Amino acid sequence: MSARDEVLRRVRAARPSAPVDVPRDYRTVDGGADLVDLFVDRLIDYKATVRRCDPGGLAGAVGELLSDASAVVAPAGARAWLAAYPGRVLREPLTVTDLDAAGVAVLTGCAVAVARTGTLILDAGPDQGRRALSLVPDRHVCVVHSGQIVGGVPEALARLADPTRPLTLISGPSATSDIELNRVEGVHGPRRLDVVVVD
Amino acid sequence: MSGGHIVARRPFPVAARAELGDAQLRANLRKATHTIRDKRLRVVGEVPDWEALRQAGAAIKDDVLARLPELLEQFEAAATAAGATVHWARDAAEACAVVTGLVRDTGAAEVVKVKSMATQEIGLNEALEAAGIAAVETDLAELIVQLAGDTPSHILVPAIHYNRAQIREIFSRNGLSARTDDPPALAEAARRHLRAKFLSARVGISGANFAVAESGTLVVVESEGNGRMCLTLPETLISVVGIEKILPTFRDLEVFLQLLPRSSTGERMNPYTSLWTGVTPGDGPQTLHIVLVDNGRTETLADSVGRQALRCIRCSACLNVCPVYERVGGHAYGSVYPGPIGAILSPQMSGEGANRTLPYASTLCGACYDACPVRINIPEVLVHLRQTGPHPPAERAAMRALSWAMRDRRRYTAALRAARRGAAPIRLVAGRRGAVRHLPWPLSKWTSTRDAPLPAKQTFREWWAHERA
Known part of the structure; x- marks a missing residue:
């Protein structure tokens, strides 16, 4: 018997027979307070920096x-947001060595953001690109x-156009809690995260 | 039908005694577990629907167990359609053989690894090493443990037993220099050490926190970005996934992505979560293998009380609140799954050897049940395993006699009277304390750790009869 058939046979023999109802009494919509302020507060708590601007001021703020x-x-x-940036703009195709060079920054948008947890969700859309760009x-x-x-995680996941695209949830700069269970920022991912909130 | 690093070699009391002698270990554990307890309580307290999320999380996992064969087949079909190759393994040895073969086929001599309990469980690093393949752990705590030649002592933070000064020393012994023992300086040293390995790695190996049946999506929840590096940069990715990691739908993640970070690191959200479905042209690894592992999970599933242990999402909240874990640390449990969850998971996944002492590694205080985000009633399973496990003949005989005496009121009264009469001479020795501190062997096994109480001079019934007379 193949491993697949054997494992499935064992699971069939061992599983419980009663069907289970899943109660979903948790919040699926989470509005209320000013979501932009809440989002900014959470980002700052993660030691990300935040700039707020109106649509007309975006290029200036990014520059x-x-x-x-x-x-x-x-x-x-994302290139349109670089109108006021005078420096060099790198375009694909890029190697990891190009991305890893000193002083290189990456500018992206996001698909959706979660206020309550201070989370950016990237889904490899046209203003985000492949995953390595926002990583190296x-x-x-x-x-x-x-x-x-949006307010909470349920609304954010429901908003994604296609959940089978590569997704990355980002909450603050790279960090670790591995030394004495205290959070310190700055390990392998970007050590600096700047968020520009446009409203 | 299981194996790997889930079988304790020494009985828990023996291993615990040795660990308790290490004052530095106890100080490190106390500091770390108290830090994380406070953080967890703070972030859980700000979620008004926390209990509803726990109820949903537990029910989703129970639903998965009830429909596991269909969901596994659905996951396999969806992942395959998205470009992954799915493999199955009955036990640790088979899983290691599958992964080793896959790495060999790539010709790579080194792999980079995301922290994964499943690969720890099956002993993958040792198997790869035996095949001449270097496995580089990239999670900071796993790296510390690997460099120290040690074994993990915590599910989330395998190096929880080391403090910052000890970590710096381990680093410097292995040629990683950190300016100071400040955590940011240590993190910087790890970054420098691993950077080149990430950028040149050809094969990445991961586990998965969740596997979505409807879409074939895998999810890894992490902090440092080492996970993203391993999941994104290599050409080939091999993900080792326990069969209980399945979730029916993508929507179910809305529950677990709220429960897991707050329960494990006490954060509103962990820094990075990666979700990937098969292969995506031009983005990430172009070859994806998924190895679905049983290794004792189906034995656990067969027990109607004990199967709730399979709901576990490996957050480690139960370890952090456990008074026993806080004092003895993870190594005393002898398995990659330590603490309260380990005390019910390891003996069920493998009934071998010293694992049968693990259900006794608890005071049954219930703090673990309160903290568990998927409501695993750990005390209930501990008691169940104690009841169904083997007992020494003398204990069985004593319990049989006791049960015979207690089944009948006259027999019970007579037994109490006899006990009181028998204890009368001892009472003279015990004095006013009403308890004996030292008894001769074999009763010394009891009195070496606790007093033996003497029967009361008067029973409640006697007192009642006297008062009403």
Whole structure:
């Protein structure tokens, strides 16, 4: 008997027979308080930096934030936000070595953001690109439009256009709790996370 | 029909005694577990629907166990359609053989690993090493344990038993220099050490926190970004997944992505969560293998009381609140699954050897049940395993006699009277304390750790009869 058939046979013999009803009495909509303020508060708690601007001020805010970057990686859908950035813009195809070079920052958008947990969800859309782009550079600048911010996790997952695309949930800069169970920022992912909230 | 690192070699009391002698270990554990307890309580307290989430989490997992064969087949079909290759393994040895063969086929001599309980459980690193393949642990705590030549002592933070000064020393012995023993400096040293390995790795190996049946999606929840590196940069990814990790639908993640981070690291959300479905052209590994592992899970599933242990999402909240774990640490349990959940999981997955002493590694205080995000009634399973486990002949005989005496009121009264008469001379020795501190062997086994109480001078019934007379 193959391992597959054997495991399935064992599971069939051992499983309980009674069907189970799943109660879903938890909150699936989480509005209420000012979601943008809550989102900003959570990001700051994770030691991300936050800039707020109106749509007209976006290019200026991004240009100012990135003024000390030696080069910026920007997927096609994010390039318009670099109008006021005078430095070098890196385009695909890029190797991991290009992405890992000192002073390189990456600029992306996101698919949806969660206020209550301070989470950005990237789904490899045109303003986000492949996953390595927001991973290897040491600094990630993410643009979030206030309409993309929802209250809780259930609303955020429901909003994703296609959950089978590669998804990355980002909550603050890379961190670890492995030393004495205290959170410290800055391990393998981007050590600096700047979020520009547009409303 | 299981194996790997889930069988204790020494009985728990023997192993615990040795660990209790290490004052530094106790101090480190106390500091870490108290830090995380406070954090968890704070972030759980701010979720008004926490109990509803726990109820839903438990029910979803129970539903999975009831429909597991269909869901596994559904997962296999969806993952295969998305470009993954699904393999099955009956036990640890078979899982290791499958993974080793897959790595060999790539020709790689080194793999980078995401922290994974499943690969720890099956002893994958040792199997790869025996095949001449170097397995590099990239999670900070796993790296510390690997560099120290040690074994993990906690599900979430395998190096919880080391403090910062000890970690710096382990690093420097292995050529990783950190300026100070400040955690940021230690994290920086790990970053420098692993950077080149991430960027050049050809094969990544991971586990999965969840596997979604309807879409074939795998989920890894992590903090440092080492997971993202291993899941994104190599050409080939091999994910080792226990069969109980299945969730029916993508929507079910809305429950578990709330329960897990707050229960494990005490954060509103962990820094990074990756979800991937098969292979995506131009993004991430272009070859994906998924190895579904049984290794004792179906034995656990067969027990109607004990199967709730399979709901476990490996958050480790039960370890952090356990008064026994806090004092003896993870190594005393002799399995990669320590603490309260380990005390019910390890003996069910493998009834071998010293594992049958693990259900006694508890005071039955119930703090673990309160903390568990999927409501595993750990005390209930502990008592169940104690009842169904083997007992020494003398204990069985004593319990049979006791049960005979207690089944009949006259026999019970007579037995109490006899006991009181028998205890009268001892009372002279015991004095006013009403308890004996030292009894000769074999009763010394009892009195070496606790007093032996003497029967009361008067029973309640006697007192009642006297008062009403």
